[in-house]
Amino acid sequence: MEAPRHDTRGIVDPSGLLNRVRFRRHEPAEPLRRYIEWYWLIDWDLPEPYASHIVPHPSVNLTFQWDGADEEDAPPYGEVTGVALGLYTRKLTGRGRVCGAKFRPGGFRPYAPGMPVSHWTGHTLPAQDLFPQATADTARAVVTPADDRARVAALDAFLLSLPCAPDPQTDLAIDLVERIRADRTVRRVGDFAHTRGLSVRALQRLFSAQVGVSPKWVILRYRIHEALEQAGHRDDVDWAALAADLGYADQAHLVRDFTTTVGVPPTAYAAETRADR
Template sequence: MAGPRRDTRGIVDAHGLFARVRFRRHAPAAALRPYLEHYWLIDWDLDEPYETHVVPHPSVNVVFQRSSGGPDHAEVAGIGLELFTRKLEGRGRVCGVQFRPGGFRPFAPGRTVSTLTGLHEGLREVFPGAAPSVPSAVLGPESDAERVTALDDFLLSLGPEPLPDADLAMALVQRVREDRTMRRVDRLAQAGGMSVRALQRLFAAQVGVGPKWVILRYRIHEALERAESSGPVDWARLAAELGYSDQAHLVRDFTATVGVPPTAYAA
């Protein structure tokens, strides 16, 4: 398995964020890698508040948080449909688990993933067997290695169950991520050997959002990362590369997701 991603896709103004916080990604234990993208760790100690924005991935996250002397707590964050914004103040720490799209269901086989979409639920609401001490066990250690071990221990204790439908969903999402020519839902359904309706049901149960949403979101992530690059961007050409019928469609989707047009964001 490849190591954690090194790109900044989804992070709005990544340079500004990284200038203010310590951001790291770590690989989970080998037994968890089929289901997880990575762990993501953030620590900050700020003189002034900073507002961070993220265009969410089609992934469920488990997030352990400590900030400004408040109690340690944890939640399960379903896929966010809108721009995620959070104000960071004072001192704080977050330890997060990003599941592969389709990789969460093996840990909660009784939960259709779409029932979490757009929601944040307490850790013990989703995993009733989780010990109350888990958040502090994850957030307490100073070393990354100890935090990663605590995350591994918690997730392994849940006993993820391999699910053929989850494996199929993960493979199809990966196909969308890697193959720019995969622009149509009917083509993705054909690649999976199923009808469009069956693909939609699979994604609702295992991923949490529809296949069209996933296709569009990965294209916006790529456009966002391209806008962060140092050189000028040919937006008409990029729109064609990403499968848009014209530049106006890319501009509309980018603006609706990020809040400003791509040219304004790049500037």
């Protein structure tokens, strides 16, 4: 498994966010890496509220967090967040801290095998609803340490304590999503299913059970992530060429999908992020 990527794919206006918070990624313990992509840690202390926006990955996240002046005012708590279908917005105020585990797309099912992952899609629920071990003491053990190594160790200890039910279907789903993410030539669900020796229906069932969203959704989402990354880091994006490179029929289709997902057209977004640099 690769180490955590250092790109900002999915973060809307990354410079705006990173100028306001301390954001880090860390690898989980080796036995967890097949199913957990990385841990992400955020701390903030803001003089005024800030709304962060994320175009989510096809991943489930487990987070332990607290929001408030101190832990007595706002005790730490845990949440499980299924794949978010639309733009995810989080308002940050005052002081706070989040310690999260981002599961690989397809990697959550072994920890909650009783339901298809699509059951959690679009939902956020208390972590203890799924994992009785995620008590207030557990949340406190993860969130309280000032040192990253201690927080990572607490996340490792908690996740290693959870029952895990490996499944060849999970491994297949993880590998298929990684292929979609890394290979820009994957553009049509039917063609992709055929190359993997699956029917379209079988591929759709696999993704519903193991990933939580359809293969078409994953293909489109990774296209938008790439467009968002290009718009946020380059001043000379050739949108027509990028649309063709990402498999769109024309530039208008890319502009439509980007605007629907992010809320503004790509050229307007690029101008806004340049102003924030």
